[in-house]
Amino acid sequence: MKSVITLSVLAAALALSVPAAHAGNAAAGKKKAVSCFACHGADGNAVDQQYPRLAGQYENYIVQALKEYKSGQRDNAIMKGFAGQLSQQDMEDIATYYATLDGGKLHTLKNYIQGDSN
Structure with missing residues (x-):
């Protein structure tokens, strides 16, 4: 019985460590995101x-951000106009496209958090 419990715990831990599959299609997202490129860049x-x-x-x-722009919860007229035309699948495809791009240029929080010494 102990080995069954151990095996179950191991299986659960393994399942949690595997990254979730993308909800959208990155190739479709790239096509749908063309109007986003002017401001956010083709490479994001x-x-x-x-x-x-x-x-x-x-x-x-x-x-979530696109849904909030679409609903008006986030107040930005330009983004509301773009997001208002998107379906749930469009949002997922666009999100997957940008999520799969290299985010190496994103800023870290270093020196923005109280207590950082460098």
Whole structure:
């Protein structure tokens, strides 16, 4: 009985350690995100600091943000216009596209958190 419990715990731990599959399709997302490129960049690394860099961002964060723009919970007329035209699948595809890009240019929180010494 003890080995069955140990095996169950091991299986559960393994299942939790495997990354979740992407909800959307990155290739479809790239096509759907063309209108996003002007501000956020085709590679998701916006040059202008007023626009968020989306490369490497969490999919669920992008989907949630798009839903909030669409509903008006986030107040941005430009994003509301774009997000208002997206279906759930469109949002998932776009989020997957940006999530799979290299986010190496994203800023870290180093020196922004109280107590950082460097």
